[in-house]
Amino acid sequence: MRAHYTISLGSKICRLRLRDLYSSLVHIIHHHEFSIMHFTFTTAGESHGRALIGTIEGLPAGLPISLDFINHELWRRQQGYGRGGRMKIETDQVQILTGVRHGETLGGPIALMVENRDAGNWGEVMSVTKPAVPLERDRKVIRPRPGHADLVGGMKYDRRDLRDILERASARETTMRVAVGAMAKQLLAEFGIGLASHVIQLGEIKSAASDAGFEQIRALYDDDVLRCLDKAAEAAMIARIDKAGIEDGDTLGGIFEIVAAGCPAGLGSHTSWSSKLDGQLAQAVMSIHAVKAVELGEGVANVALPGSQVHDEITYDAAARTFGRSSNRAGGLEGGMTNGAELRVRGYLKPIATLRKRLKSVHIETKEVLEADFERSDVTAVPAAGVIGEAMVAIVLAQAMREKFGGDSLREMRRNFEGYQQQVLEY
């Protein structure tokens, strides 16, 4: 006789065999972990296609959403000295297609769209259907650019026009990440968490204000030049960009820093590799185009110092009943969890790969050595990368907040958050 197990699923009572019980539990755990609590997003779209699309799941119902705020974030991404001609053509504007009504989220999937204003000039080249006759100007890319996805992407996806690769590899995709990040920032703001970023190095020129606090950095939020606090360094950076771009036909990299203030202690977890917030932040920031290293706090400088000069001593404020730190060299993270101090994440950007001073490449058909293709391009994009970094850090923090405090509505999430705050006060 086969054993049956009786379980209740909400209002339903089910009799299941052991094998079916097992698969039902896997389904429930999967659904619980990946659909309900998780804030997830996907982007779609090509650089010169019709539009960029983003879909978001996992925001609570009742979150106030401002279109103006999202558009302002998109504007910030388009600023910065050293950007190429495209930023002048496009003024990005988001459209929310689903999931928001009368200024508040409904709790279901949200679809966002940013149209490419430049798409009109690319209609035939990017057409979904095959052109009836070969195009006069097909804009085919056959000389892969060193430092870009062109060649490897062409080999891997078996494409003979490398435009099929560069259209998706382009950092234009990060427009949608900034729109999604703006949604995440609006959730975080409800819990008193704010983000800002600044440029701390451009080429070889360093800002002397790399240790500035959140409020100072935040005051530069709408700066449209370089978002650098050290104005003497900023002037030198501008001159360096002019020299690279105008005189040398070259490009520059640099370092941006993102600071998040107001994070509660305890986002992320020490208990398994995938739940460590430091790892999640590194992945999120490293996934930004051209970022080649990620640093948390003073992680790089700390390796050369003895432990006594690195670790942040623990303090206690009896009146406020809060633990604190005497310094913040750890960048607000210990054991893969936020510790309540400012979260500080740095992204190191390589110089832009498309150069007017063209590098050597190989024609993918004839195998002839010649100069790489050139596509309209930035001299540097460090300030914009900082805005994208803010978006990615905001997304990771929003994910951690949703995981920890859950809730179908903002009110329910807030109740859970406040309960936890009280529990921490009583520790």
Ligand SMILES: Cc1cc2nc3c(=O)[nH]c(=O)nc-3n(C[C@H](O)[C@H](O)[C@H](O)COP(=O)(O)O)c2cc1C
């Ligand atoms: C905001 C931003 C703008 C960028 N603009 C350009 C550009 O105009 N030209 C270019 O060749 N690369 C640009 N990049 C970098 C490339 O997208 C990136 O180097 C390329 O996709 C290869 O990826 P990888 O550098 O991460 O390996 C930009 C990156 C960012 C973050």
